[in-house]
Amino acid sequence: MRAPHPALALLVALVWGTGARAAETRPPPGASACTGCHAEGSAMGVLAGRSADEIAGALDAFRSGARPATLMNRIAKGFDAQESRAIAAWFAAQAPR
Amino acid sequence: MPRGSSAPTRRALIGGAAAAALARPAIGGTPPRVVVVGAGFGGATAARCLAAGGIDVTLVEASERYIACTGSNAVVAGLRGIEAQTFGYEALGRTGLRLVRATASAVDPAARRVTLGDGTALAYDRLILSPGIELRFDAVPGYDARAAEAMPHAWKAGAQTVLLARQLAAIPEGGTVVLSAPANPYRCPPGPYERASLIAHFLKTRKPRAKLILLDAKDTFSKQKLFETAWAKLYPDVLEYVPLAAGGQVSEVDPAAMVVRTDFAEVKADVACIIPPQRAGAIAAQAGCADRSGWCPIDPATFESRLVPGIHVIGDAAIAGAMPKSAFSANAQAKVCAQAVIDLLAGREPEDPRLINTCWSLVAPGYGISIAGVFRPHDGLLADVPGAGGVSPLDAPDAVRAQEAAYGESWYRTITRDVFG
Ligand SMILES: Cc1cc2nc3c(=O)[nH]c(=O)nc-3n(C[C@H](O)[C@H](O)[C@H](O)COP(=O)(O)OP(=O)(O)OC[C@H]3O[C@@H](n4cnc5c(N)ncnc54)[C@H](O)[C@@H]3O)c2cc1C
Numbered sequence: 109m110r111a112p113h114p115a116l117a118l119l120v121a122l123v124w125g126t127g128a129r130a131a132e133t134r135p136p137p138g139a140s141a142c143t144g145c146h147a148e149g150s151a152m153g154v155l156a157g158r159s160a161d162e163i164a165g166a167l168d169a170f171r172s173g174a175r176p177a178t179l180m181n182r183i184a185k186g187f188d189a190q191e192s193r194a195i196a197a198w199f200a201a202q203a204p205r
Numbered sequence: 206m207p208r209g210s211s212a213p214t215r216r217a218l219i220g221g222a223a224a225a226a227l228a229r230p231a232i233g234g235t236p237p238r239v240v241v242v243g244a245g246f247g248g249a250t251a252a253r254c255l256a257a258g259g260i261d262v263t264l265v266e267a268s269e270r271y272i273a274c275t276g277s278n279a280v281v282a283g284l285r286g287i288e289a290q291t292f293g294y295e296a297l298g299r300t301g302l303r304l305v306r307a308t309a310s311a312v313d314p315a316a317r318r319v320t321l322g323d324g325t326a327l328a329y330d331r332l333i334l335s336p337g338i339e340l341r342f343d344a345v346p347g348y349d350a351r352a353a354e355a356m357p358h359a360w361k362a363g364a365q366t367v368l369l370a371r372q373l374a375a376i377p378e379g380g381t382v383v384l385s386a387p388a389n390p391y392r393c394p395p396g397p398y399e400r401a402s403l404i405a406h407f408l409k410t411r412k413p414r415a416k417l418i419l420l421d422a423k424d425t426f427s428k429q430k431l432f433e434t435a436w437a438k439l440y441p442d443v444l445e446y447v448p449l450a451a452g453g454q455v456s457e458v459d460p461a462a463m464v465v466r467t468d469f470a471e472v473k474a475d476v477a478c479i480i481p482p483q484r485a486g487a488i489a490a491q492a493g494c495a496d497r498s499g500w501c502p503i504d505p506a507t508f509e510s511r512l513v514p515g516i517h518v519i520g521d522a523a524i525a526g527a528m529p530k531s532a533f534s535a536n537a538q539a540k541v542c543a544q545a546v547i548d549l550l551a552g553r554e555p556e557d558p559r560l561i562n563t564c565w566s567l568v569a570p571g572y573g574i575s576i577a578g579v580f581r582p583h584d585g586l587l588a589d590v591p592g593a594g595g596v597s598p599l600d601a602p603d604a605v606r607a608q609e610a611a612y613g614e615s616w617y618r619t620i621t622r623d624v625f626g
Contacts, residue, residue, distance in 0.1 A: 140544065
């Protein structure tokens with residue numbers, strides 16, 4: 109099955125309910141803003157379905173300056189390694205597009 | 206690429222099916238109802254996120270089509286058509302939300318009810334307002350809605366944008382354009398300077414003897430060093446910048462005579478673009494959510510109004526601390542707000558969010574610059590995460606400028622698809 113629209117992908121996991129499970133599937137802080145750029149058809153590439161190591165590694169490299177960037181270096185500095193890993197794991201768990 | 210009111214696309218249908226497939230569980234028989242007012246970058250995003258979360262959501266929008274401001278400075282300068290800015294709501298209507306084409310005319314927070322122009326009432330458990338801005342036609346003497354027909358602001362995209370583009374295209378050789386920027390806060394902090402850049406580009410390439418005077422009601426502005434460096438390089442004989450300290454504040458306009466006055470000078474313009482001060486969209490004030498500044502104080506984690514419980518305000522209308530009034534911000538805030546509303550309705554504690562904004566400006570075709578920020582709640586406002594964000598390097602090579610221009614264009618296609626399908 110194809111994943112739904114990027115904006116929807118953020119919240120589809122959150123089917124109505126009060127259980128702890130629903131809370132666990134909330135996107136970690138920061139993740140929901142990423143799809144403003146990283147969605148289907150964009151030059152910046154899609155994040156959903158990429159491996160967590162790849163995404164977290166890229167964020168670390170942007171943060172340290174090891175990987176050149178026009179803008180992601182400035183954004184990656186807003187997240188530490190642990191927060192980056194949470195975001196990466198969340199996108200990795202989304203269905204690939 | 207114009208998207209707009211095209212035939213249903215495959216992806217839109219699939220998106221709609223996915224949203225419709227979600228169960229709409231009920232609590233005590235009635236699922237919670239959320240009403241969203243305004244289907245721009247903020248409201249449309251919030252509504253589709255809520256629908257995807259299984260919420261019964263009604264989206265109220267006054268216009269038949271959305272015409273985006275982002276990218277509209279290129280329309281002013283004749284670099285693209287207004288069709289490229291125009292989006293239909295067809296795909297949104299297929300996401301499981303209820304789209305009502307009407308003007309929300311009143312909110313009764315005590316009864317939790319929104320009244321539409323035709324008298325229909327919509328009950329809500331939570332209300333999200335994303336009405337954008339109202340232009341303040343009481344702020345610059347002489348500048349009212351009628352004056353805007355002679356001296357367009359083009360700060361709400363559509364007929365005003367087309368009018369300004371037409372006036373600019375018809376400017377005589379050796380003519381003068383006057384562009385005025387307001388004091389903070391206003392929609393899109395770098396917007397007036399991107400507009401100045403692209404008008405200067407138009408004049409330089411099409412009417413080389415014409416001039417642009419940029420009158421500013423402040424002394425500092427977004428991406429200032431980047432803009433000023435580019436102007437010195439690209440438009441030294443075209444663009445004259447007059448900051449507040451040098452008399453940049455417009456004190457009065459006379460649209461019949463096409464005269465713009467400051468405390469120090471009187472300028473006769475062939476084309477005058479006056480961007481007046483602004484406030485939150487009228488419905489926000491009507492609902493009691495705007496304070497004396499004209500904007501809406503909010504809780505930075507949930508975007509719930511500080512003045513009226515049960516109402517959330519996102520996008521340009523909100524006082525979002527360090528977050529600028531941008532389409533990117535409105536989209537990011539909408540996702541956080543929708544999540545918080547879902548959590549609140551489910552009796553869960555909303556999480557402390559982290560938000561991102563990026564904004565690219567086009568200084569000339571193939572020459573882009575950007576600003577970025579990461580924000581989190583701090584002392585009751587959204588504040589910059591220290592060490593993150595900032596602007597493009599001043600000494601970037603041309604290849605980076607070209608890449609930023611391409612990324613800006615790519616972002617425009619991505620975000621408008623994210624919002625409107
Ligand atoms: C020239 C210019 C260039 C810009 N460039 C950029 C850029 O490059 N990047 C960027 O991120 N941002 C940019 N922006 C800013 C961006 O356009 C706004 O920040 C964004 O539109 C705000 O979204 P919003 O949802 O708050 O309001 P809007 O997008 O204005 O949406 C508000 C909607 O609410 C509707 N509405 C209002 N009141 C009612 C009512 N009572 N009942 C029913 N419907 C109602 C309106 O019809 C409208 O559709 C630019 C702005 C300008 C002017």
